[in-house]
Amino acid sequence: MIEALRKNRDLTDEQFLELLTSDRWDDALKAAADEVRRSIYGDAVYLRGLIEFTNYCRNDCLYCGIRRSNRALERYRLTPEEILACCREGHALGFRTFVLQGGEDPYWTDDRVCQIVSQIREGYPDCAITLSIGEKSREAYQRFYDAGADRYLLRHETADPAHYAMLHPAEMSCENRKRCLYDLREIGFQIGAGIMVGAPFQTPAHILADIRFLQDLQPHMIGIGPFLPHKDTPFRDRKPGELQPVLRLLGILRLLFPDVLLPATTALGTLHPLGRELGLQWGANVIMPNLSPVGVREKYMLYDNKICTGEESAQCRGCMERRVTGSGYRVVMSRGDSPRMTQA
Ligand code: SAH
Numbered sequence: 001m002i003e004a005l006r007k008n009r010d011l012t013d014e015q016f017l018e019l020l021t022s023d024r025w026d027d028a029l030k031a032a033a034d035e036v037r038r039s040i041y042g043d044a045v046y047l048r049g050l051i052e053f054t055n056y057c058r059n060d061c062l063y064c065g066i067r068r069s070n071r072a073l074e075r076y077r078l079t080p081e082e083i084l085a086c087c088r089e090g091h092a093l094g095f096r097t098f099v100l101q102g103g104e105d106p107y108w109t110d111d112r113v114c115q116i117v118s119q120i121r122e123g124y125p126d127c128a129i130t131l132s133i134g135e136k137s138r139e140a141y142q143r144f145y146d147a148g149a150d151r152y153l154l155r156h157e158t159a160d161p162a163h164y165a166m167l168h169p170a171e172m173s174c175e176n177r178k179r180c181l182y183d184l185r186e187i188g189f190q191i192g193a194g195i196m197v198g199a200p201f202q203t204p205a206h207i208l209a210d211i212r213f214l215q216d217l218q219p220h221m222i223g224i225g226p227f228l229p230h231k232d233t234p235f236r237d238r239k240p241g242e243l244q245p246v247l248r249l250l251g252i253l254r255l256l257f258p259d260v261l262l263p264a265t266t267a268l269g270t271l272h273p274l275g276r277e278l279g280l281q282w283g284a285n286v287i288m289p290n291l292s293p294v295g296v297r298e299k300y301m302l303y304d305n306k307i308c309t310g311e312e313s314a315q316c317r318g319c320m321e322r323r324v325t326g327s328g329y330r331v332v333m334s335r336g337d338s339p340r341m342t343q344a
Contacts, residue, residue: 001204002028005255006036010215013208019252020204026248033251033283035182036258041285043329046261047320048130049095049291049313051086052300053078059134060149060169061157062095063199065230065301066103072232076296077107086313087120090291091127092148093317094333095213098124099153099288100133100272108133110140114147121148128335132192135176137222138183143292145187149269150337153192155223158206160212168200181217190338192221196267197249199227207249211256220338221286222260243272247282254283259339261286270307277327287324289316 001018002025011039019025020152040255054077055066076085087098096118102108113133131144132153139151154179158164164174184191194258195210196202214222226241246268253262263286264279272278276287290297290308297309308316324331 001025002032002255004251006032009256009258013190014151015109016208016211016252017204018301019299020207020248022185026175026244026251029248029251029255030209030282033254034044034281036254037283037285040259040339044285044332045280046097046286046332046334047095047317048099048263048286048288048336049090050099050101050288051078051083051088051090051291052058052101052292052296053083054102054105054108055296055300056105056107058106059104059172060174062167062169062234063227063303064231065197065219065233067233070232072250073301074299076299077102077105078293078296079114080119082293083116084119084123087124087127089100091124093271093314094097095291096126096333096335097151099130100131101153104134110136110143111139114143117144117147117149126335127335131249135172138187140334141184141189142187146158150177150193151187151190151221153221153223154180154184155192155194155196156181156210156217158195158202159209160206162207163201167199176218178213181219185217185219190220190341191217192223192261193217193219194221194223196241197224197246198239200235200238202227211252215256216326218257220261220340222257222265223263223265224249224253225265226271228267228270228305228322230301230303240271240330241343243268243278243314246271246275247278250279250282261336261338263288266290266307267303268306272301277323280324280327280329285329287320289313
C-alpha cells in the first residue's frame with residue numbers, strides 16, 4: 001500500500017479509506033514520509049513569523065473562537081505601526097516570511113490591506129509576505145498581489161458541501177471558498193489550503209473528498225491540524241480531534257505531494273506537548289512561531305488552551321530552534337518558497 005502510494009502518488013478510493021482508518025501501515029507510512037521529505041528538503045524546517053493582526057470577524061464559523069457571535073471575547077486590532085514593529089522584531093530574529101492572519105475585519109478594507117502590504121514590501125524586500133484574511137473578491141486578491149503579497153493561506157475546511165454547511169452559517173458556502181482558492185492560484189499566489197482533522201461530523205469519506213480536491217487544486221502548502229473545541233462556540237462540547245489521525249494524514253499528504261510545504265501547526269502542539277515534533281517526523285517541514293505582541297495573543301483564541309501565548313517572540317524563536325533540533329531537523333531561515341515557484 002505505502003509503496004504504491006509513494007510510487008503512483010495516488011490510490012483508489014477504497015485504498016485511501018482503508019489507509020485513513022487503520023493503524024496497520026503507520027510505521028511504514030511514517031518512515032516513507034520522512035524519506036520523501038528528506039529527498040526533497042533534507043532536514044530543513046522553515047520558520048514563518050505569524051502576526052495575528054486582528055480578531056474582529058464578520059463571519060460566524062461554528063468552530064471558531066473569534067466568530068462574530070462570541071460576545072465574551074475582547075476584540076483588538078493592531079495598528080499599521082504595531083504590525084511594522086512586529087516585522088522589525090521578526091526580521092532581526094531572522095524571519096524572512098511574515099504571515100498576516102486575522103478575522104475578516106471590516107476595518108481592514110482592501111485599501112488598508114494593500115497599504116500595509118506595500119509598506120512591508122518596501123521595508124523588507126528580502127521577505128515573503130503571506131496573507132490569511134479569508135474570502136475576498138478576485139479583484140481584491142489581484143490588488144493584494146500587485147501590492148507585493150506572495151502567498152495566501154485559506155483552508156478550504158472541507159471539500160464536501162453538506163459537511164461545509166454543518167460547520168458554517170448559511171451565508172457561507174463551500175463553493176465560494178473553493179472559488180477563492182482557484183482565483184488565488186490563477187493570480188499567481190503560492191496558495192495554502194487545508195482542513196481540521198476530527199472536525200464535528202467529519203467522516204473518512206469527507207477526508208477522501210478533501211484529498212481528491214487537493215489533487216485537483218495542487219496547492220503549494222497544506223495546513224492541517226486537529227479540531228479543538230472553544231468554550232464560547234456551539235461546538236464547545238464536541239470532542240477534540242485525535243493525534244494519530246492528524247499524523248497519519250500528514251504522512252499521506254507528504255507522499256501524495258512530495259514537494260508540498262506542510263506546517264506542524266500550533267493546534268497540533270496544543271493537542272499534545274510533542275505534537276509539532278511528531279508532525280515533523282511524519283513529513284511536516286514548516287513551523288509558524290507567533291510574532292504577535294504578547295499583550296494580544298490571549299485574544300486570538302481560535303480554540304481553548306492555545307499554546308505560546310505567554311512568551312516573547314525571541315523566546316519563542318529559541319524554543320522552536322530547540323524543538324526542531326531535538327527532533328532531528330534543522331531550522332532554515334530563508335524565505336522557503338515552494339520549489340515549484342523557482343522552476344517556473
Ligand atoms: N479568517 C481567516 C483565518 C482563519 S483562522 C480565514 O478565514 O482563513 C485559521 C484557521 O484556524 C482556520 O482556517 C481553521 O481551520 C482553524 N481553526 C479555527 N477554529 C479552530 C478550532 N476550533 N480548532 C482548530 N482549528 C481551528
